[in-house]
Amino acid sequence: MAEAALLLVTTKIGVAVAKGALSYTGLPKKAGYVAELPSNMRVIKNDLELIQAFLKDIGRKGWTDRVPEIWIGQARRLAYEMEDIVDQFIYVVGKHHHEAAWWGYVKKIVKKPKSLLTLDEIATALNMINRELIQLKQNRDWFQPIIDVSDVPATSYDIQHQQYLPGYDYSISDNELVGLEKNKDDLMKSLDLGVSSNLQISAVWGMGGIGKSTLVNHVFTASNFDCKAWVSVSQSYKLDDIWRSMMNGIKSKEEKEFDAEKMSSIELTDKLKEILGTKRYLIVLDDVWAAKVFFEIKHVFVDEHMGSRIIITTRTKEVAAAHDGCMIEVEPLDEKKAWLLFCRKAFPRIENHICPKELHEYAKSIVEKCGGLPLALVTIGSILSLKVKTVTEWRLFHDQLISELHNNDNLSRVQNILNLSYKYLPDYLKNCFLYCAMFPEDHMIHRKRLIRMWLAEGFIEQIGNCSLEDVAEGYLTQLVQRSMLHVVERNSFNRIKCVRMHDLVRELAIFQSKRESFGTTYDDSHGVMQVESDSRRLSVLQCKNDIQPSIGQCRLRTFIVFSTSKTSSSLFQSESKYLAVLELSGLPIETIPDSIGELFNLKYLGLDKTDVKILPRSAVKLHNLETLSLQDTNCLHLPRGSEKLKGLQHIFMYKVLDKAFSVTNSVEPMEPFDGLWSLKNLHTLKAVRASEIYVAKLANLSQLRTLSIIGVRSIHCAQLCDSL
Template identity: 60%
Template sequence: MVEAALLLVTTKIGIAVGAQTLHYTRSVAKLSENMTLIRNDLELIRAFLKEIGKKASTDGVTETWIGQVRRLAYDMEDIVDQFMYVVGKHHQKGSWWISVKKIVKKPQYLFTLGEIATGLKKINQALTHLKQNKDWTQPIASVGDVSATNYDSQQQLYLPGHDYSISDDELVGFDKNKRILMESLNLENCPNLQIIALCGMGGIGKSTLVSNVFRNEASNFECHAWVSVSQSYKLHDIWRRMLKEICAKDKKEFDAEKMTCGDLQDELKELLKTRRYLIILDDVWKAEDFRKIKEVLVDAKMGSRIIVTTRSEEVASIAYDGCRIKVEPLEEEDAWRLFCRKAFPSTDNHICPLALQECEDYMIHRKRLIRLWIAEGFIEQIGACSLEDVAEGYLTELVRRSMLHVVERNSFNRIRCLRMHDLVRELAIFKSRRESFSMTYDDSHEVMQVESDSRRLSVLQCENDIQPSIGQRRLRTFLAFSTSMASSSLFRSESKYLAVLELSGLPIMTIPNSVGELFNLRYLGLDDTKVKVLPNSVTNLHNLETLSLQDADCLKCPRGSQKLKRLRNILMFKWIVNSPLTFGRYESMEMFDGLWNLKELRTLDAIRANDDFIAKLVNLSQLRTLAITGIRSIHCAQLCDSLSKLHQLSFLEIRASNEDEVLRLETLKLSNRLKKLTLSG
């Protein structure tokens, strides 16, 4: 994860030093030269860390050094953001500012070029110390000779009968998959070697099912073995373990530890060519890994079977369709039954106490997640693809690898909502906290403080004000899930570097003017709040990309919002609860002067039309999603002409001013990209 932090900061430096604004003053150009040199060092450190990552383990000194690198990357990111802020302010002043700056009072900025120069000097000093402690410019010696964690001892965690080996009576919700697996093992009139693949997200029960079947069916084969592969496997370890298990009953004397890869390969082939065998390859990550391991698994036409468990659909594709099993999450009834059985073994019939029956997993919405990723800077431009398309590709890959589970798809089979498996979530929380990527805050049981290096904070429960700490000045993301949060905890003056501020669902009615000091803010989420008015200072958020007030009380942007040139998404509408009308069930935002000049807009949902906006709508050439309300018949000709020139539109909603209004849209020519059209009138 430290590599990701380095990639993010080096990318930011590239953007900063490449900006045309750098040509204003000599001092700015000097700072950009220093940042370029620092970027070069950080890129070398990142390459060095990649090499370290090839080692199976790292020592305590290296771990400490990596932690120091992470903190330096965070410090440098802060400085780059300061630099972009100051240069951006100068740019906004225009050329007249340079000529009059000596005769007027100096503007009060959050940072100065002098402070930035001092910060860069400290970064260079820290880089010197890091190099003295571990020279990243030299190749790493003997990476391949570093001993991995003992495979045999680790293997014990994955042997059948450990943890996930359960009896038939305890196996819940796997009846169908178990039947398919048993049938694949015992195919009649099929002497050929068969590969059976079970695919599904981590922790969903693939190994549990296979372990249950393995225990009951292994005796029907002349020899068998269970080996765990995982991501960091070594081929000779896999083959050595396999050989030991296959020969366990033969009591054949050999020293597998001293055998070379070639010796192991020859011995296994010799043994397996005369036997009907069953091999379990648990947790295979790549198809190429399987192909390498399979080199010793000869097909002697004796009805041998290989069972593979994997999170990857690519790996599962090595099996024929009839022998490919997709392990899905349990149905609600089975899941509840299993949960109660495990959580309440001593209660009558394993019934869950009523007080605990309100628990529910958190739903992740695709669009929101993608906007958060973009705001964080996690998504890089790839060719002509939009950032949103690149992010959706990453999301699809996470689903394909079973890291996330799709809960709902839209009518185009596109992901709408997802969930993260509890096991994956716990691992993500552990890893994120360990590497200061993020932390969760819950003071329902004790007083907590934000850790000093944490960059992201998710507030689950907050009974009291969040205790101030030096860590809050580093925060980049603040996500609030606790509806009982005190408003004083939401807008800390220390957290000026925030890029994401998500307060949706909180019972807040006002936003303080100090929000305008969050110069780095890219995402402001206020959905389902009682906020009625946005402060004028919002127009100072020149980096803002997403402004979301879905089903909030606010339907108007402050005057001057046309200055928010980087806005990609405006979502501002309110559902009318218990409306007796079937038409006009929601109110949309008011148009503001200069809205048509926001050339980066991708989403505008929803806007109340007027003559001026419809005529200038064609300027918003990057729009993908548009919902426009209040259309009258006199608008139709101009509207059709403007919409026909928006070639990126994928989703379009046109709503008449009232249900009796006749909309004549015969001349409307729609984009080939259009996926959904909604007409109301």
Template identity: 45%
Template structure:
């Protein structure tokens, strides 16, 4: 009936707040286009709905208000007849910042405060208790109600994933991979077909982003999410729901903690915990975000009562040891000790048989306990240790020995920075066919064929880092032909190669490539790399002993960052017109014979930054604003940032702008 009514008319129809693609598809059949100039406007909270409705039309994603726009809107509501008093302005601006450009929140907060006495004391009380205000103040009830519509519309499997995000501190940047592993550990993720739970969890995260419940903070150059966060007001609403459902709490909410069973707790800033086991025996997650908190005296007591704990996150907490009581947590699935002062793990670490993630990166750890080989459900093992970065350092991580039987843990997806011993690991690591990320060091030349045989079995491998026993040792990787991991995205090789491995050119999915100490001697070392269709990052450090590198026309079509370091003989770089069309950053480090600009650098119109570290003064002086070469400055005049730098006695790079 409606379709017939509209068929020959010129109409304007607004469909406000369409929730699902199915709803849109049902409605869309009504609207016919008879060429009369009709218009249809659809608003939605869901990106997928906008995509479906906007096919062939215009999709407009509304932005948040900027700081000045938000301030003007707030003042119109809070001070309709007078300007903001000077004594209230700092606090008022803090309240506006809390709203983060969300008009709904700005209007509600402005309206609420317009009815209050214009005193700092009264306003500060509301600011500090915003979470309580959202729950109990009728003036702010519409904000909570409207935002909760998005929460209640979530599928059941996503509600807990969303609420879990409010455990992170305000304005905390949540990294995608960490959040995914936490969701899996908590049991929020369902296994689906043949894909991993981590892949399912990433789909969950994408859906929360598309519904505009979480904000994107950072994407990589391929548009893939790297980090997200919660809008402050959305987080306050999530905290309110979490308290009502006793989903999670923070340590300073003492009354809430004592009145009910605490299932998840975050500690932001508390000094020393005065632990009481009352109400804490049901704890599933304990996450500590206070890098100055003292836990040494209470961790044993706490651990003895946390029998149901699944997640223990102590990243950056200054603890020096892990008590044996922690290993009695049979349900523990996620243990994060990253950047703590722990130097040794308990020998009884094998007891938490459900452990999925163990992160001991950048600790003082020298070895792993032998019992770790009994953790048959372990999926992610992070053990690489940061070393002091020196002027000539290339490999910034050190590895540690692991028991040979770790290669029996067939559920492993991540195994980083392990040491090979007498060729034992390279022969057995092929058992780990589910690996997505592998880092192995101290590989001998004679073990190259065995390593290639093992890597060839890893059909899911996405990231590979191989380090020889020493700088002069050859990495013998020829045997990886014809079966290199087909999905490999990131490859980093530390050691002599002499010539490019023949299989390298077949890695069509490769996005990151780093060659260190390769000492390549072939005439055109770039020939096998130029056609890699998806290469975005290329690092050649001490990798080539020739005098010239040539980037051919139409090659490296997606390269964004190029770094050349330690090329002692290199004296000429040629960039043909049409090469490196997408380059954004060029970094040249310690190439002592390169005294002229790369020929053709003027063709790199998209180049945003040129960095010259420890490069000859004959080159850098020519780029100075004063007394430099006018011709060279003209060639690089389109580059927004040009800087040079030197390594200081304090062992750090110091840079200065040249333009």
């Protein structure tokens, strides 16, 4: 959906109007459209917010008709075009704000990047967008009557969840409950009356398709209670429907005289309390998405100390931790158990379910791709059990696995279950999540690096007095708690250090990224690829072929290279003026073109472990630059005039002399330049050579969080302590 793109651009418009208000006080009345820019932006912002609300509405209704889909694509394209204009406006007006007078700005406009628009051209482009927006609203008014509430089909969520109620064939028998045995025992023990006669609540949590509902279903059917009910809770739940579902499950034969469908909400809750107050009951609330849902439901669960139990299944840790009861995390299967489960489903008629030797290579690769996800292992294994056991057939399926995932109806439930997690992400998390798919498979994504890229892209909104970095870390924690990312490593303070994306989740994120023109991953291992001309981001994973594709007129926001081949850098042929993130670390490049100064929007420049020795003089024009990373390079001097880079927050600049860090002087630091102490937004400075002047001026950098200073001598110590 396009909600995330609309949220991003409306946020940026708010920033643009705020920044431009002061500068516009000096504009002459005769400027016409130029003088009306801020007010026109506010009008467009209001329209886009209404479109965003409309998209949410039809998203909740689960409408999948082709006409709204085309309209959504047009809305997304307009949002992207508007974002481009807003970024230019912020830059141009920002330049004006820093001049003493409007005339001073006019005189210096000739020095702006050649690719930038003037304010007149921005105003013209904005008027064109406004006209297209009017047409877009008229088109919506044309097809909106079609989407009438009474005619709306059941949501895809509800359709999918009908398959997972008790009685549905989960395709896993008791003796095939691989890897869930301990979780099952723990859950069974929590239901035991001997544990406590008080009402007890247990939560089972983990990513979609991990086997939560399967596990709970086995416990549900095997347990003995006076009455039991299984309630599937959707994201767009209605309390009355939950009450009725619960009522239909727990009422006994003698209670059939009343009709739950005709009862009001108050009548339903009163009757539920009456029945539950006289019985030992077990209620399963399946797939709860938010803690507030449980709090709204729990008041009907009366506790008469009869040993009643509640089980919640959820994809989010927040919901699981919303009570003081038993909390069970279901994790992906390890390699051995994943292989065992797959073979049981793929080779059901072979003795001991042993995989034929000739199929072993492809079977192992498929299992590895499933990443220990039981739903994928069971579904894919069951499909392969029906195929001919030949190398040709299995190789074909293996090579087309991702395509099969999107196009094979038998695999649709794997895709649907995983996609639900993305669909119900808050809009402010969607861009952050899709961005993680740009990293290679099984890549350890470092928290600090990822957060700096998110900040450069403008994905993080200011919340109260919190720093943007702290807000971004909160976003990352939410993605982990929603099982969209998995923590690989934590630091000594128990903060997230590295995360990783599940392989299948990543593949679906890549598919969604292409669909929304969010980004493209380039990998020509199996032949030359074509890069979509409307893609906003490009990640180069492998680049081996000499024949390079045409990127076209991409308005790239991010360009990241993970391949270290010499041909990788040649992919970057587009001098995209909108680039916010340029990550070329590891490439065998020695020079940076002087045209880099034209990248007015650049906020993150990564050149770690390259052969770069010097940055071009034009780099001092990068007034929006926030992160400059030159770790382990021969570049230890910034060009003259670097004190103009007032937006710099993170500088990493040093050469590693001893790779093993076995000696004290293992790093050669950057040389401090005149005016370094004037960069008052610096959060990170790593590493700088000590000098009397710098040590004395260090106190000016009051925002520093990380400092690495090399070559401190005894004559520096007193002043260094004072400055710190």
